[in-house]
Amino acid sequence: MKNINLIAAAILTILSFTACNDKLDLLPSQSLDESVALNSDKNVKTVLNGVYNAMSSDGFLGADVLRNAELQGGDGEVVWVGTYQGPREIFNKQMNASNNDAEAMWVAGYNTVNVANNVLSALSVVNEDDRGWVEGEARFLRALAYFELVRSFAQPFEANGGNDQPGVPLVLEPTREVGEVQQVSRNAVNEVYQQVIADLTAAAGLLPGDNEWRASKAAATGLLARVYLQMGDHAKARDAADAVIGMNSHQLMANYADVFNRSSNSSEDIFVTQVSAQDGTNSMNIFFSIPDFGGRDGDIEILPAHLALYAPDDTRLALFFDYSGAARSGKWNTQYGNITLMRLAEMYLIRAECNARLGTAAGAAPLDDYNAVHTRAGLSAANSVTVDEILLERRRELAHEGFKIHDMKRLKLDVGSLKYNDPKLVFPIPLREMEANSNLVQNEGY
Numbered sequence: 001m002k003n004i005n006l007i008a009a010a011i012l013t014i015l016s017f018t019a020c021n022d023k024l025d026l027l028p029s030q031s032l033d034e035s036v037a038l039n040s041d042k043n044v045k046t047v048l049n050g051v052y053n054a055m056s057s058d059g060f061l062g063a064d065v066l067r068n069a070e071l072q073g074g075d076g077e078v079v080w081v082g083t084y085q086g087p088r089e090i091f092n093k094q095m096n097a098s099n100n101d102a103e104a105m106w107v108a109g110y111n112t113v114n115v116a117n118n119v120l121s122a123l124s125v126v127n128e129d130d131r132g133w134v135e136g137e138a139r140f141l142r143a144l145a146y147f148e149l150v151r152s153f154a155q156p157f158e159a160n161g162g163n164d165q166p167g168v169p170l171v172l173e174p175t176r177e178v179g180e181v182q183q184v185s186r187n188a189v190n191e192v193y194q195q196v197i198a199d200l201t202a203a204a205g206l207l208p209g210d211n212e213w214r215a216s217k218a219a220a221t222g223l224l225a226r227v228y229l230q231m232g233d234h235a236k237a238r239d240a241a242d243a244v245i246g247m248n249s250h251q252l253m254a255n256y257a258d259v260f261n262r263s264s265n266s267s268e269d270i271f272v273t274q275v276s277a278q279d280g281t282n283s284m285n286i287f288f289s290i291p292d293f294g295g296r297d298g299d300i301e302i303l304p305a306h307l308a309l310y311a312p313d314d315t316r317l318a319l320f321f322d323y324s325g326a327a328r329s330g331k332w333n334t335q336y337g338n339i340t341l342m343r344l345a346e347m348y349l350i351r352a353e354c355n356a357r358l359g360t361a362a363g364a365a366p367l368d369d370y371n372a373v374h375t376r377a378g379l380s381a382a383n384s385v386t387v388d389e390i391l392l393e394r395r396r397e398l399a400h401e402g403f404k405i406h407d408m409k410r411l412k413l414d415v416g417s418l419k420y421n422d423p424k425l426v427f428p429i430p431l432r433e434m435e436a437n438s439n440l441v442q443n444e445g446y
Contacts, residue, residue: 039122041127044122044134045126050115051141051142054111058283063402064101066283066339067288067300068152070400073415078300078301080092084299093415093416097431099427099428102428102430116142119135132207133208136215137211140207141215142199143195150196151230152426153426154168159233164188166188166441170191172195183438183439196227200220200227201224203215209247213265217247219271219342222241225240226346230410237350240350242363244344244347250267251268251344252267252268255315257330259345261333261334262338273338280336282339294334303327314377314379316377316397348369352390353390366385366390367383373393373397374393426443426445428446
């Protein structure tokens with residue numbers, strides 16, 4: 001395998017899907033070759049389901065990516081006590097180029113990209129009436145994959161910089177055979193972000209408002225809000241979040257605890273990794289939870305410094321529980337529960353933060369958006385609010401959902417003794433990839 005580029009050969013091809021989830025109705029393993037798989041409307045749509053399957057890999061959004069963001073940004077609020085070496089290296093900021101979790105994320109991310117590319121290459125055989133949403137879903141999922149890859153494997157986007165630092169390779173054409181080795185180079189961070197924005201903008205114009213559990217207009221627009229926020233473009237982030245809220249397709253749940261541990265989407269969920277007993281892995285359950293709920297032995301402990309962020313009567317505090325003398329998050333206590341990747345509360349907090357920074361009240365005053373989230377947690381409405389208070393509310397509301405390190409980087413906060421842009425906070429390009437492709441440049445420190 002050392003002679004094969006992982007982007008080209010270690011990714012899923014359309015020959016490798018398995019028929020194990022009724023929700024996705026995937027192709028039987030090795031049942032069709034590429035020429036057959038992409039020659040009809042039905043088969044292309046089945047391959048599209050394969051993009052969701054690739055995305056939901058435990059190494060990617062099923063959901064080690066979320067776990068890793070919390071471990072990297074733990075900063076005295078969580079601690080890894082498990083026995084697995086890969087997550088321990090991530091938590092301690094002592095990764096090397098052979099880190100299995102970094103490699104799994106790279107491979108699963110490019111899996112997702114490649115299957116999406118295959119769908120996009122075959123739009124001409126899709127029924128004309130359906131071609132728009134098929135393209136929209138594939139573009140959304142490709143953008144989601146590239147956004148997660150560039151945030152982990154490259155230095156952060158700088159709001160006032162050229163962002164010409166190495167990002168990740170942009171591969172926009174399908175790889176269909178193992179022999180198609182691509183000696184690709186890393187595109188600049190700015191180029192990757194612009195591709196993500198282009199895909200999401202197109203997807204938002206193609207996707208329907210209601211698309212059951214699949215990607216929707218709200219999901220594409222909401223991800224645009226998240227991308228623009230990461231870039232420090234507060235006006236565009238505000239407007240995208242406002243657009244999602246204005247769609248009225250999602251509502252905050254009345255009770256905070258009801259958002260989590262679900263086998264079906266809540267009214268608040270905008271985009272979710274679907275998990276069932278037949279298919280999918282909830283890695284947040286595996287690592288954050290305990291054996292009583294299907295997890296390991298409580299690999300991630302929540303420290304007093306995090307619990308101290310909550311008022312005693314905050315209902316979000318009540319979701320934590322004790323196990324073996326340490327606090328645990330109660331958000332991930334269903335073994336086959338879905339993994340929420342985007343929910344409406346985030347959109348309120350994005351709009352609140354951006355309006356407060358810009359001195360505007362687009363859609364609503366920052367105080368109103370802040371209070372929508374704050375009072376849902378059982379707290380009294382505030383009479384005024386600052387940017388710092390909104391950021392603290394975001395920290396409490398979205399805790400242990402995969403936001404921590406990315407918020408610290410965009411806010412340029414120190415991570416323990418490390419600066420926000422320390423090379424130790426960037427994942428290594430996998431060693432096997434470096435050995436296979438002489439055009440790749442490794443990240444500093446590896």
